Amino acid sequence: MSELMAPEQTVQEIKRLVRQLQAEGRSDLLLKAIGVPLLEELRIEAAKSKLSRLVITEDYRFILADYHKEVELQPVHKAVYLLFLAHPEGIEFKRLADYREELTKYYTATAKGADRDKIIEGVDHLVNPLDNAINEKCSRIKKTFLDMMDEYTASYYIISSHTQKHFEGSTRIWYERLKIITLPRELVISTARWG
Numbered sequence: 001m002s003e004l005m006a007p008e009q010t011v012q013e014i015k016r017l018v019r020q021l022q023a024e025g026r027s028d029l030l031l032k033a034i035g036v037p038l039l040e041e042l043r044i045e046a047a048k049s050k051l052s053r054l055v056i057t058e059d060y061r062f063i064l065a066d067y068h069k070e071v072e073l074q075p076v077h078k079a080v081y082l083l084f085l086a087h088p089e090g091i092e093f094k095r096l097a098d099y100r101e102e103l104t105k106y107y108t109a110t111a112k113g114a115d116r117d118k119i120i121e122g123v124d125h126l127v128n129p130l131d132n133a134i135n136e137k138c139s140r141i142k143k144t145f146l147d148m149m150d151e152y153t154a155s156y157y158i159i160s161s162h163t164q165k166h167f168e169g170s171t172r173i174w175y176e177r178l179k180i181i182t183l184p185r186e187l188v189i190s191t192a193r194w195g
Contacts, residue, residue: 060078088181
């Protein structure tokens with residue numbers, strides 16, 4: 001029976017094998033060996049060193065603490081962002097009406113002193129599946145983050161698409177088109193009362 005390698009030796013062997021496959025132009029086999037789930041896990045691990053903590057202050061300012069920058073968003077954008085931060089499992093846009101009360105709470109909190117009727121009207125637009133308001137707000141949030149950082153880093157902060165495949169029995173397949181923020185939640189620090 002062969003002796004187990006020390007982790008450091010294993011790393012050196014993996015590096016050697018990776019270089020060999022790359023030299024042979026077989027990145028396809030490398031990807032097959034690693035697998036997509038592990039690749040995504042490695043991507044997140046690599047990004048953690050570049051990702052900033054997102055601090056949400058008591059007065060709903062969004063600060064990227066490690067970049068020493070404030071994320072400048074309007075109250076409605078902050079409300080949408082808080083909703084998706086509070087739901088790391090994701091939300092389908094077509095089901096936003098199920099989150100009307102929660103979204104109203106966030107909008108009321110971020111738009112201190114705003115007219116209640118205006119807030120309700122704004123939320124009605126956001127949760128209406130026939131209205132494009134939610135897409136417009138998500139686009140604005142995305143642009144704000146892209147103006148502050150590279151596309152790869154921004155992909156963790158923006159509200160992005162994630163499709164989940166479901167099997168019902170053996171014949172029916174359906175897809176859940178979720179919108180999520182992939183930022184690891186341990187990087188979100190809040191003194192505001194939203195979650």
